[in-house]
Amino acid sequence: MPQLSVIVYGPNAQGHLTELLDSLEAHPLSDAEVVVAAVGDWARETAEAHAPDTVVVPLPDGTTDAAARAAGAARATGRWLHFVHAKDGLPAGAPRLIAERAAELDDSVDVLLLDHLTTTWQAAARPSRDGRFLAAVGRAALPLDEAVDLLRLTPLLGNRALRREFWAAHEERLTTDDEPRAARAALLCAGRVACLNQVAYENRELRPESLPPLAPEDRFELVERYESLMPLARDRRAPRVVLYDLMMRDLVRTFAGENLPDEVAREFFRRASLAAVRWRPERHEHPAGVEGVRHALLEEGAYTKYRAFQAANRARRAARKAVRARKRQVGAKLREQQYRRALSRPVDADLAVFAAYWERGVACNPAAIAAKLAELAPHIHPVWVVSKDNTALLPPGTDHVVPGTRRYWEVLATAKYLVNNVNFPNAVVKRPDAIHLQTHHGTPLKRMGLDQIEHPAAAKGLDFDALLARIDRWDYSVSANSHSTRMWERAYPARYTSLDHGYPRNDVFYTSGADTVRAARARLGIAPGKTAVLYAPTHRDYEAGFTPRLDLAELADRLGEDTVLLVRAHYFYGGATSPLTGLRRSGRLIDVSSYDPVEELCLAADALVTDYSSIMFDYANLDRPIVVYADDWETYRTTRGVYFDLMTDHPGQVARTQEELTEIFRSGAWRDETAAKARTAFRRRFCEYDDGRAAERVVRRVFLGEPEDALPPVLPIEDRTPAPTPEEATA
Known part of the structure; x- marks a missing residue:
């Protein structure tokens, strides 16, 4: 019996079945x-071509x-069924992910819920909002009554797998169009x-105009849907409340959003x-505000009152929208006039504007350049662009401007140097005498x-014409490294000069001594003699925010008392009942999600665990x-x-499962000769220009105008001495 049966069903709508079966054939799975x-x-012929x-x-x-x-x-003969529509x-x-997860579950579990993407006829790969609900449950198998928010997941059969015996027991109830x-x-x-x-x-959402039209009366099926579902939650308070809220939301939205003929609208309203x-x-309260009024009127059956309320709301919204638009127009015109003046x-010539990570604050390469600028060219005054929410986090005495203010536009207009690790807004004008770095x-x-x-999931509607206009200012x-130089030339084609000088933020990995490493660990509360492992995963464009991909409690237990996990992410396992609470209190897990600078975390860590984050290239310097x-x-x-196959050109050991990751550390393979050889090759390729003097080279070249051949040469990698390891720092 295979672990999983992927059941593809339906017609070959717009030819999508072909690419679906091709993708399955390209990644066969034995289980x-x-x-x-x-x-x-058409669907039969397409399927038979894959027999x-x-x-x-x-x-x-x-x-x-x-x-x-x-x-x-x-x-189907599989233990689990995954229904996949042919479109x-x-x-x-x-399928491998589903089969592996399903294999972990016993027969008390009936449904396995998955995350998904949505593509449309206009755009591709929009992440769902379901990730936060799935993350809240984690790896536990629970009755629905203990995880009722899972009812709020997008109601697709494709984002859930069903145990085959469960399907057989409930097939009549589940067989509906x-x-x-x-x-x-x-x-x-x-x-x-x-x-x-x-x-x-x-x-995949097909264009509605390509599908058979719905009759107005088809909207009644929404009421019938909930009339059939609510009895299943009749005696279960928590699921019933959530399901009722979903029903009211869908009924109100459908009534408000569909331009139904009056006769159909009245009948829909009556049934709803x-x-x-x-x-x-019982004791269910209406939501606050306008939504609550809608619910009350619907329950009252007051069709005429609802329509009057709807008309009044539309009039108010239109008036408010007009006022806001006018204010925006006036404000934009005033700012434009100020900027033009x-x-x-x-x-x-003595003014430099710095920004990093979309106005987050003093960070990254711009921060390292600004620090070296103060040393080598103190006559150039730095001003940082920082969002209003982040101004309180600035180092004391930092001169800064908040985006949109009068002084913000003034310094952007008059500064000779504009330095950023992303891009300045589209409205910024490139002056002939100004230098954009x-x-x-x-x-x-x-x-x-x-x-x-070619990857719309990552682009998320990026305006490529505007992007080209921004890079033309550089x-x-x-x-x-040479890899970056070549990729920037490909991804950002423009007439800028590439400064193959190294990343200034990485200078600290060569200029720090044992005292700096010890101080970093002390600030983080890492006890002497402990092995600190920094876990820093990257963002997924197809997921809703950060969710842990590892069972951190289990990992910490398996690695033992002498290992401390430094977890850098947005949030994880919130709540007082978290299994990680005890680990935090014992010092075996430290949340460093908001800790800056990240370079200090790297200095404090004995090892790095990451997935596809660029932190691996920086950490390799150590x-x-x-x-x-x-x-x-x-x-x-x-x-x-991606630009290269990380599974081939990796910086050490590679784990595909948590068990493999645990074994790599328990066996000592994380720091064996094989790992060291892979890291050496990786460093030669990607730490090519980082030697501790990158910021100096950038400042001398850009701000002091020194010629390329007068700059400090890049040290060969074999002549560099990275900061001492934590073990060396305490020797």
């Missing part, structure tokens, strides 16, 4: 089977989705549910009102700039062990795009 319930001749690896169940044109799912399930897709490696109804019914019928907080499904009253939980003033903020593994055109581009945890490499590579 999964593919069953295609092919509706119509014998694909089991084909031919079905006549017009077979409903529900009937096709049932036919596919009847031929949709599966990210590379998704109303997919959201079937998806939520599966949760309400399940004994226990589990989660896989990784993207394992692509929901009856459902709202019939299923309202400032542009007529002479350029101030782009420092970047990492070595590129993932695709950047124009190379994102005079200089800082690079840490010549300390690096372990890559690449549990979703295929998905990341496909959705984000």
Whole structure:
């Protein structure tokens, strides 16, 4: 019996079945089977072209989705079933992720929930908002009543796998052409549910104009959906409340958003009102504000009052919108006039504007350059662009401006030097006498700039014409290695000069001594003799925020009392009942998510665990062990795009599962000869120009105008001495 049956069902809508089956064939999995319930001749012919690896169940044109799912399930032999519509897709490696997670679950678990992407006919790969709900549950298998927010997940059958015996027991209830109804019914019928907080499904929304039109009366099916679901939660307070809230939200939105004929609208309102009253939980309170008024009017069945309330709201919104638009127009015009007047003033040769990470504060390469500038050219005055929320975090005495203010536009207009590790706003004008220095903020593994055109999930609607206009303002581009130089030239094609000088922020890895390393560890509370492992995963464009990809409590337990985990991320396992609470109190886990600068964390750590973050290129300067945890490499590579194969050109050991990661540390492989050889090759390639004098070279070249051949030469890598390791620092 295979662990998983992937059941593809439906017609070959707009040819998408072809690419779906091609992707499955390109990543075969021994513990999964593919069953295609092919509706119509085109789907059958497409599926048969992938035989014998694909089991084909031919079905006549017009077979409903529900009937096709049932036919596919009847031929499936897997322990778990994953229903995939023929129009949709599966990210590379998704069946493997599902099968591996399913293999961990016993037969008390009936439903496995997954994260997903949504693509449309207009754009590709929009991440879902489901990640936070999946992350809240983590790896536990729970009854729905203990994780009721899972009812709020996007109601797709594709973002959940069902245990085959569970499907057989509830097939009649789950066999419906109303997919959201079937998806939520599966949760309400399940004994226990589990989660896989990784993207394992692509929901493709077809253009509505390409589909058969809905009749106005079809909207009644929404009421019928909830009339069939609510009885499943009748005696379960928590699921009933959440389901009722979802019902009211959907009923109100449909009534407000659909331009229904009056006769149909009245009937929809009547049915919705009856459902709202019939299923309202005891002591249930209306939401606050306008939404609460809508709910009350719906329950009252007051159609005429609701329409009047709706008309009044529309009038108020239109009036407020007009006032806001007018204020924006006046404000924008005033700012533009101020900026234009400032542009007529002479350029101030002793003024430099610095910014980093979208106005976050004093950080990264700009901060290192500013520090060296104060040493070598103190006559040049630095002004930092910092958002209002971050001004309180600035070092004392930092001269700064807040975006949008009058002085902000004045300094941008008159400064000779503009330094940023991202880009200045589109409205900034490049003056002939001004110098724009782009420092970047990492070595590129993932695709950047124009190379994102082929990866819309990463681009997220990026205006490439505006991007080209921004890079045309650059005079200089800082690079840490030849790889970066070549990739910047490809991703950001313009006439700037590449400064192959190294990353200024990495100078600290060569200029710091034992006292600096000891002080960094003391500030973090790392006890002497402990091994500190910095865990710093990157952001996924296809996930909603950061969620831990490791069971940190288990990892800490397996690594033992002498290991401290430094976890750098946005948040993790919140709440007083977290299994990590005790680890934090014992000092075995330290949350360094908001700790700056990150270079200090690197100095304090004995080893780095990361996935695809550019921190690996910086940390390699220290010549300390690096372990890559690449549990979703295929998905990341496909959705984000990469410049090289990290599984081949890695900086040490590579783990694909948590068990492998644990074994790498327990066995000592994290710092063995194989890891050291891989790190040496990685350092030669990606730490090419970093030797501790990058900031000096940049300041002398850009701000002091010294010629290239007069700059301090880059030391050969074998002649460099990185900061001492924590072990060396305490010897």
